[in-house]
Amino acid sequence: MIRADHCRRSHQLSALLTIAVVLLLPTATVTVDNKDSLSIISRFQEYLRINTAHPNPTYNEAAEFISSQAKTLSLDSQILEFVKGKPLVLLKWAGKNPALQSILLNSHIDVVPAEHHKWVHPPFEAHLDPSSGHIYARGSQDMKCVGLQYLEAVRKLQASGFRPLRTVYLSFVPDEEIGGHDGAERFANSDIFKNMNVGIVLDEGLASPTENYRVFYGERCPWWLVIKATGAPGHGAKLYDNTAMENLMRSIESVRRFRASQFDLVKAGLKAEGEVTSVNMVFLKAGTSSPTGFVMNLQPSEAQAGFDIRVPPTADPVSLERRIAEEWAPAARNMTFEFKQRASVYDKFGKPIVSAFDASNPWWALLEEAVKKANGKLGKPEIFPASTDARFFRERGLPAIGFSPMANTPILLHDHNEFLNKNEYLRGIDIYESIIKAYASYDEPARDEASRAEM
Numbered sequence: 455m456i457r458a459d460h461c462r463r464s465h466q467l468s469a470l471l472t473i474a475v476v477l478l479l480p481t482a483t484v485t486v487d488n489k490d491s492l493s494i495i496s497r498f499q500e501y502l503r504i505n506t507a508h509p510n511p512t513y514n515e516a517a518e519f520i521s522s523q524a525k526t527l528s529l530d531s532q533i534l535e536f537v538k539g540k541p542l543v544l545l546k547w548a549g550k551n552p553a554l555q556s557i558l559l560n561s562h563i564d565v566v567p568a569e570h571h572k573w574v575h576p577p578f579e580a581h582l583d584p585s586s587g588h589i590y591a592r593g594s595q596d597m598k599c600v601g602l603q604y605l606e607a608v609r610k611l612q613a614s615g616f617r618p619l620r621t622v623y624l625s626f627v628p629d630e631e632i633g634g635h636d637g638a639e640r641f642a643n644s645d646i647f648k649n650m651n652v653g654i655v656l657d658e659g660l661a662s663p664t665e666n667y668r669v670f671y672g673e674r675c676p677w678w679l680v681i682k683a684t685g686a687p688g689h690g691a692k693l694y695d696n697t698a699m700e701n702l703m704r705s706i707e708s709v710r711r712f713r714a715s716q717f718d719l720v721k722a723g724l725k726a727e728g729e730v731t732s733v734n735m736v737f738l739k740a741g742t743s744s745p746t747g748f749v750m751n752l753q754p755s756e757a758q759a760g761f762d763i764r765v766p767p768t769a770d771p772v773s774l775e776r777r778i779a780e781e782w783a784p785a786a787r788n789m790t791f792e793f794k795q796r797a798s799v800y801d802k803f804g805k806p807i808v809s810a811f812d813a814s815n816p817w818w819a820l821l822e823e824a825v826k827k828a829n830g831k832l833g834k835p836e837i838f839p840a841s842t843d844a845r846f847f848r849e850r851g852l853p854a855i856g857f858s859p860m861a862n863t864p865i866l867l868h869d870h871n872e873f874l875n876k877n878e879y880l881r882g883i884d885i886y887e888s889i890i891k892a893y894a895s896y897d898e899p900a901r902d903e904a905s906r907a908e909m
């Protein structure tokens with residue numbers, strides 16, 4: 455009895471000890487994790503609080519912040535100024551084999567402006583809602599998240615003792631939101647970039663409301679079209695043919711029919727948004743002004759309309775141009791047209807500007823594998839509906855992948871109350887850790903430029 459009792463008691467004791475150990479161990483880990491997460495989140499908030507909105511982005515403050523982060527990671531850091539007052543921060547994590555092509559992780563520092571009064575929390579306070587975990591800030595999705603996630607992933611890799619085989623570059627560029635010409639475009643065309651011997655570029659993607667991350671292999675090309683109609687002026691009461699207004703209206707109707715045909719394909723689920731040509735009218739300019747508004751009894755001799763057209767790189771630009779010349783602005787109806795911008799759908803090798811996502815592009819498979827390894831899921835490769843800096847790299851024939859690891863997140867870029875959940879942000883760091891590790895360890899000889907053009 456006594457023995458049995460003793461035995462039971464020692465069983466109880468060891469059971470209690472086991473429970474205590476089980477309870478204590480994870481608690482200790484969680485506390486350390488929490489401390490890490492807290493500092494990771496506060497660094498993100500610090501970056502978000504730097505107001506880099508156009509038209510007056512405080513680029514220098516942001517560049518200083520990034521440089522100071524780089525210092526804590528012992529990365530080589532330089533500030534390039536292709537245009538005065540527009541710093542581009544370039545960081546380098548040297549690889550063991552500099553002969554191999556390097557990896558470039560690109561992000562833009564600037565953000566679009568915000569209408570402060572329409573936000574629940576001020577857009578540059580980076581308020582963290584304690585109940586939801588959402589961090590509200592302009593740039594939380596587009597794309598300060600990605601820039602700092604790259605850095606945090608490097609921090610984690612360094613802490614784990616990882617050393618890259620390939621050199622990893624991180625570029626923080628200005629001006630993406632106003633066209634990127636003084637930022638990524640100059641950078642991509644510079645000798646500095648050439649000497650970096652880049653093999654793959656990662657750039658921004660979009661948030662995904664589902665559990666699948668979105669991933670982009672190309673983007674639509676902006677064509678900004680202005681059509682102009684001219685005609686004889688006349689009395690407002692007179693009915694006659696070929697007035698500027700009538701001619702312009704007929705063109706607008708034709709554009710609208712085309713727009714509807716493209717939109718129907720998306721609505722029917724036959725094509726993704728990035729796979730159709732979008733056309734949206736952005737201005738109408740006509741009428742003869744008077745001190746009180748417009749002259750009402752005069753038909754004007756000129757009328758114009760402007761359109762933002764986005765052409766998928768897989769579309770046939772010749773047939774679209776023919777449509778513009780023959781249907782939207784035919785000379786037969788006294789119409790002319792001009793492009794304010796007409797981005798080519800071809801790269802410098804004359805191939806459509808898309809990055810391959812099959813076996814010919816090893817970086818694609820590596821990314822897929824790495825995301826899977828970090829327990830993430832990728833959606834179907836897509837064409838980005840708008841423009842990003844990735845085009846400047848793709849134009850050079852380089853593969854570039856658009857990817858911002860934000861799943862289960864509404865798309866709020868450029869919107870009021872842009873936010874990113876802190877857990878989603880932290881998860882994205884793990885995803886990048888996995889990708890950077892896979893990319894920087896990839897041990898294949900560099901391809902020369904000619905064979906790169908094949909991709």
Ligand SMILES: [Zn+2]
Nearest residue numbers: 596597630658
């Ligand atoms: Zn962006």
